[in-house]
Amino acid sequence: MTPTQIRAAFIADLTAVAPDIDPETLGDNDHLQDDLGLDSMDFLNLVSALHRRFGLPIPEADYARLATPAKAVAYLQEATAA
Amino acid sequence: MSIFTMPSLGADMEEGTLVEWLVKPGDRVARGDVVAVVETQKGAIEIEVFETGEVTELLAEPGQTLPVGAPLARLGTAGAAEKAPRPSATPTAPETPVPAGSARSAPAPSSPAPAAQPAAAPPRPAATGAVLASPAARSRAAELGLPLDQIAGSGPGGAILLADVGRQADAGPGTAPQPPAPAPKGKPGLDMAEMRRAIAAAMSRSKREIPHYYLGHEIDLQAAQDWLAATNAARTPDRRLLIGALLIRATVRALAKVPELNGRFESDPFAPSAPVHCGVAVAMRGGGLIAPAILDAQDKDTDAIMEAMRDIVARTRTGRLRMSEITQGTITVSSLGETGVDALFGVIYPPQVALVGFGAPRLRPMLREGIVQPRLAVTITLAADHRISDGRRGALFLAGIDRLLQEPETL
Numbered sequence: 001m002t003p004t005q006i007r008a009a010f011i012a013d014l015t016a017v018a019p020d021i022d023p024e025t026l027g028d029n030d031h032l033q034d035d036l037g038l039d040s041m042d043f044l045n046l047v048s049a050l051h052r053r054f055g056l057p058i059p060e061a062d063y064a065r066l067a068t069p070a071k072a073v074a075y076l077q078e079a080t081a082a
Numbered sequence: 083m084s085i086f087t088m089p090s091l092g093a094d095m096e097e098g099t100l101v102e103w104l105v106k107p108g109d110r111v112a113r114g115d116v117v118a119v120v121e122t123q124k125g126a127i128e129i130e131v132f133e134t135g136e137v138t139e140l141l142a143e144p145g146q147t148l149p150v151g152a153p154l155a156r157l158g159t160a161g162a163a164e165k166a167p168r169p170s171a172t173p174t175a176p177e178t179p180v181p182a183g184s185a186r187s188a189p190a191p192s193s194p195a196p197a198a199q200p201a202a203a204p205p206r207p208a209a210t211g212a213v214l215a216s217p218a219a220r221s222r223a224a225e226l227g228l229p230l231d232q233i234a235g236s237g238p239g240g241a242i243l244l245a246d247v248g249r250q251a252d253a254g255p256g257t258a259p260q261p262p263a264p265a266p267k268g269k270p271g272l273d274m275a276e277m278r279r280a281i282a283a284a285m286s287r288s289k290r291e292i293p294h295y296y297l298g299h300e301i302d303l304q305a306a307q308d309w310l311a312a313t314n315a316a317r318t319p320d321r322r323l324l325i326g327a328l329l330i331r332a333t334v335r336a337l338a339k340v341p342e343l344n345g346r347f348e349s350d351p352f353a354p355s356a357p358v359h360c361g362v363a364v365a366m367r368g369g370g371l372i373a374p375a376i377l378d379a380q381d382k383d384t385d386a387i388m389e390a391m392r393d394i395v396a397r398t399r400t401g402r403l404r405m406s407e408i409t410q411g412t413i414t415v416s417s418l419g420e421t422g423v424d425a426l427f428g429v430i431y432p433p434q435v436a437l438v439g440f441g442a443p444r445l446r447p448m449l450r451e452g453i454v455q456p457r458l459a460v461t462i463t464l465a466a467d468h469r470i471s472d473g474r475r476g477a478l479f480l481a482g483i484d485r486l487l488q489e490p491e492t493l
Binding site: 018019020033034037039040041044045047048050051052057058059060 | 311314315318319320322324325326365367368391392395396400419420421
C-alpha cells in the first residue's frame, strides 16, 4: 500500500471510532489523545480496527508509535512492508 | 391483561417521544424483551417490558410525545391471554396506520391507568425537508450515508422507519453508493442542551438531598499494570484489557464486604442491593456524560467486565442504551482516564449512595520496603451518603479495593 492509501485507511478507522473528527481539518501532527480527545477505550478500538484491517499484531509497546496520524502512517507502512 | 406505559427514565423526566415500535399486535413478549424505542434526554433508549404475554394492541404511534405513565400498549399476560384479532398483514408489514392524532387509548377500568389521561400529541412534523422519518431512522440513515429521499418508507403516511433504513442498507452495494454524510457532532440525535439539563437536575438533587462525605487513598497499581502488560502481550487487540476493567472488577468485588454502599435509597430504611449494577460514567465526545450500568457485574470476571465496558461505551456514544441500564444502577464508578488529573471528587448519582472516582494513573515515587521507587499509582476516592454509611466503613471499602488490586491474577 502507498502512504496515501495507508493514510486514508487510518483516517477511515479513526473517524469510525470518533465520528465527530472531521477528516478535512485533521492535522497530521494532531495527538490522538491530547488534541483529538480519544480516551483509552477509543484508542483500543482504533488499534483493534487497524489490527483487523492490516493483520498486524500491534503490541502495546508500539502504541506510542500511533500517537499522531503522521507517526501512525509511518509505523503502518514499515510494519506492513516487513 | 395489563397496560404498558411510558416509563420514567429519570426523576426529571416528564415525557418521552415514542420513536419506534419493535413489536406488533400478536407478538409474544417475555419479561426483559425490548419492545420500543423512546427518545429522551439521554438519547434514544430501548424500552424493555416487565411482563410476559402477548401484545394485543398498540396505543401510541411513533412520533407521539407522551407523559410518563401514558399507556403505550395493551398486553395480554400469560394465563389471561385475550385474543386480539390478529392482523391479516404479513409479519414484516408495519402495523395498521392510525389516523394522525387519534387518541384511541382507553385503558380498561381495572387496569392501572395513569393518573391523568394523556391527550395524544399529533405526530411531529418532519424536522427537515419533506421526507417523513423517525428520529432513529434519520440518525441511522445519516450514519450510513443514505439520503432519506431514496428510502421507501413503510410507516404511517409513508414515514421512513428504522427497519426501512436497514432494508435499504442491506440491499447491498450498487443501490446506494452514496458519499458518507457529514460527520455528526457527537452522538446522533442527542440534544446536548437537554443532556445538560438532565445532569443539572440529577446533580442539584444530589447536592440538595445527600450529605456527602469523601475519602481518598493512593493505590500502588504497579502489580496490576505488570500483570496487565503480560496478559495483553499474548492477546490480539480486540481481546486486550484496559486497566479500567481491573479497577471496576476490584470495586465490585470489594462491595461484598461493605454492601451498604451498593443500592438505591428509594425507601426508608435503605436496603442494600444484592446484585451490583455498576454504573460507568462515560464522557460524551462533545461534552456531557451518561452513566449506564453494567448489570449484574458481581457475576462477571475481568474479561466479562471488559467486554461489557466495550459494549456499553460503544452504545452510549453511538448506539442505544436500554432502560434497565440507565434506571437500575446501584453504584457508579467514574474514571478520569490516562490523561486526566490526580483525583476526582464525585457527586453521587441519586438515588444511589456511593460514587467511586479514579484519577489518572501516573508514575509516582512510592516507598517499597524502605526504598523510594517509581511506581504506577492511582488516587481512588469515595463519595458516599452519610445517611447510609460512615467514614470507617467507607475506608474499609477503599482498603479492600487496594488489597484486591495487589493480586490482579486472582481478580
